[in-house]
Amino acid sequence: MTPESQLVRHAGKLYEKGWMAGTSGNLSVRTEDGIRITPSGKHKGELSVADLVAVSGQGQDPVHSSARPSAEISLHQTIYRNRTEARAVYHVHTVEANVVSQWAKSGNLEMPPLEMLKGFAWKGYDPRPFLPVFANDPDVGAIAGELETYFHCRRGFTLPGFLIRLHGLTVWGDSPDSAFKHIELFDFLFRFMVLSRPFSSGTCS
Numbered sequence: 001m002t003p004e005s006q007l008v009r010h011a012g013k014l015y016e017k018g019w020m021a022g023t024s025g026n027l028s029v030r031t032e033d034g035i036r037i038t039p040s041g042k043h044k045g046e047l048s049v050a051d052l053v054a055v056s057g058q059g060q061d062p063v064h065s066s067a068r069p070s071a072e073i074s075l076h077q078t079i080y081r082n083r084t085e086a087r088a089v090y091h092v093h094t095v096e097a098n099v100v101s102q103w104a105k106s107g108n109l110e111m112p113p114l115e116m117l118k119g120f121a122w123k124g125y126d127p128r129p130f131l132p133v134f135a136n137d138p139d140v141g142a143i144a145g146e147l148e149t150y151f152h153c154r155r156g157f158t159l160p161g162f163l164i165r166l167h168g169l170t171v172w173g174d175s176p177d178s179a180f181k182h183i184e185l186f187d188f189l190f191r192f193m194v195l196s197r198p199f200s201s202g203t204c205s
């Protein structure tokens, strides 16, 4: 199965989970000549490989298609440029990702020390990892700039993903299957965080 057909299969699964509702979210894979990414405005439950838009690794222009690539292509390009191991980048909108994105302090969301973190090759004795949370911005290029800075400045263990506040989750992996797994792991962590949030955290008079 080619990376492109794996992406299409994953798009159907992610749609069925309710994580790509409407026409939201975008998925891409790295290819020999650049990137294949989901088109803008296309329903993710009805994709075929022929719908994917070919884009160069750097530029904005579609290479082989008249369809428009996802508006968030610059985020994908920033990840592929900075993470040479990345072969797939998946971006979804889940309810829990939106909820926990509001809890980040100073742009970092501390992950709970769950066994599931080991799915990211985190060792139990490492400090608890943080997931970066960027402000949402109608100018996606501004978010891509923040992400570029993060890649240049971050040291030590880093999780293969980030949140955009009140928007969604983006992950990458060294294969489409790996990116899909990372979406599932983060979803588990976020659901745990939502369910274990103390009910007493509201304001009392």
Ligand SMILES: [Zn+2]
Residues within 6 Å of the ligand: 024, 025, 026, 072, 091, 092, 093, 167, 168
């Ligand atoms: Zn989005």
